[in-house]
Amino acid sequence: MIDIAYLRDHRSELAASLERRGVDVDLDELANLDSQRRRSRFEAEEIRAKQKEIGKSISSLSGDAKQSAIAAAGELADRYKTLLTSADALDEEFNTTWTTLPNLTDPSAADGLEEEDAIEVSSHGTPPEFAFEAKDHVELGSAxxxxxxxxxxxxxxxxxxxxxxxxxxxxxxxxxxxxxxxxGHGFTPVIPPVLVRESALYGTGFFPGDAEQVYSIPDDDLYLVGTSEVPIAAFHGDEIFESSELPIRYAGYSTCFRREAGTYGKDTRGIFRVHQFDKVEMFSFVEPEASQSEHDFLLAREEELIQGLELPYRVVNVAAGDLGSSAAKKYDIEAWFPSQNRYREVTSTSNTTDYQARRLKIRYRGESGNQFVHTLNGTATAVGRTLIALMENHQLEDGTVRIPDALVPYTGFDLLDR
RNA sequence: GGAGAGGUGGCCGAGCGGCCGAAGGCGCUCGCCUGCUAAGCGAGUAGGGGGUGUUGAACCUCCUCGAGGGUUCAAAUCCCUCCCUCUCCGCCA
Structure with a gap:
């Protein structure tokens, strides 16, 4: 969620950010609601303070004086209860809208609302030319x-x-x-739980917005995560770091579950878009000043990883309207998929600034008091799509697949065959 | 799943209706002292919201002792519900 200061003191900046994302909200009305709720709480607290003051004197009084003090305090207690109820109601009304607002948009995020509006930042390698009829991953893998x-x-x-x-x-x-x-780059490997409480999804910004993409286990009030970003971010929820502890970097390995609602008929062939896949995810907790450089750092890791696999790819700066609620800026790495004759997303890295940290209450002790950290995430390796890219790009005429040198020490073989 | 115990500040641990946001200890920070170290002495040390106000001072106030309700003028303390942890038994990768 966004710092309310933007609503109070930088409303035009907030409005511009929302417009870039194609989100339509009446900020003036929200601002009114905000001042209303604050006034309401102030009134309630004034009454409460009086009530407590009288209450404290009661034990030292006796007789009629005591009785009338109890009566007076009782009356104030009733008034407080009423005022508090309406203050709480106003808070809830405000938060219902406020928490659905997407993060502020980084000025350097690409313009536009659609996936196609992403801007290519760079490209590496060249798509392979096959001297034979190339197959797709389903044909190769089945055979x-x-x-x-x-x-x-x-x-x-x-x-x-x-x-x-x-x-x-x-x-x-x-x-x-x-x-x-x-x-080797300071990440701690993590295998997190893949079943989480609602609060973890809410804290990371997937709820309430993207709830229809998440599998739920209603009998136990648990949810299957779509990425280990969720449990890892929530791992440090409600904590306060010393600034000397930052940055903290995790490499989470987990299975990811996605309902893929609304994608009927899209990417239906093979395992390009599946309900379940495994992924290694990078996640960083950093000081605010460091988040932009950390974003570059994560992108660099993604690039080196994919370069090691000898896959042609390009980097795109994702359009503002396609960022999702928590990212202020996002880069996608798109690898070349010969069967589709185009680049498709294999990894992605987002700077979510303080959006998740504020929801999850993750802070650090700064020089000017406690402040929210910035969180960032980035796919290190999405296994399913990477397997496809490896098969399709490194396939040989006989239907076997060359294993890139960087992987051979780990596979123990240099050819994927029967 | 069955039986029992318990959840208090960074940690340990007291408190069981008002003078308690909370004794004491540990840790940490700052200062003093001892020519290092150890020890010692003093001070400080939870988070959040709102208001006045400065712009990164201060002051006032409210909330928070697992979570949410309730009783009461007043709840860490009493009552209810839920969550979690630990021990024993059972089951189990």
């Missing part, structure tokens, strides 16, 4: 017996896959490759 989406449909429905044999080993290799690399 090698390492990928089975048909039986997955039988067992679990559409948008699932079985990963088998050597391809499963490639997953483990990718994860270990990624972890080794990130540990």
């Amino acid at each position: 090698l017996g390492v990928l089975d989406v048909e039986r997955a449909a039988k067992v679990s429905g559409s948008r699932f896959g079985f990963i088998l044999g050597k391809l499963a080993i490639v997953e483990f290799a990718l994860v270990r490759y990624t972890m080794d690399y990130l540990m």
